[in-house]
Amino acid sequence: MGELVANMGTYIANNTTEVTKNIDAIVVLEDTVFTSIKVAGTDVKSTYIAATGTAVKAGAIITPINDVQFSGVKLASGSVALVLG
Numbered sequence: 001m002g003e004l005v006a007n008m009g010t011y012i013a014n015n016t017t018e019v020t021k022n023i024d025a026i027v028v029l030e031d032t033v034f035t036s037i038k039v040a041g042t043d044v045k046s047t048y049i050a051a052t053g054t055a056v057k058a059g060a061i062i063t064p065i066n067d068v069q070f071s072g073v074k075l076a077s078g079s080v081a082l083v084l085g
Helices: none
Strands: 010-013 023-028 033-039 072-077 080-084
Touching (some): 023 072
Antiparallel strands (some): 010 080, 023 080, 033 072
8 A cells, every 4th residue: 555545435434333444544633542443343452552552642554465455443432544445
C-alpha cells in the first residue's frame, strides 16, 4: 500500500464493540488501547504493537503488512478512524 485512499470511506470506532470490515489502515484519533486487531479473523495485535496493553498515541497510523487487509478491530478505550477498502 503506497497511499491511503479511502475509496470505500472511513468508519469511526469509538466504543468497545468489535468492528468487522475490510480495513486498509487504522488512524488513531486519541490515545487508544486495542483489545484486538484481526487479519482473517485472527488477532495479530502483537505483530503491530509492542506493548499490547499500553495506549497507542494519537496520530499513529497502523497499516497491514504483506498486502493484506485488517478484518476487525476492537478497542478497550479511545477512538480510531478505519480506512475502508
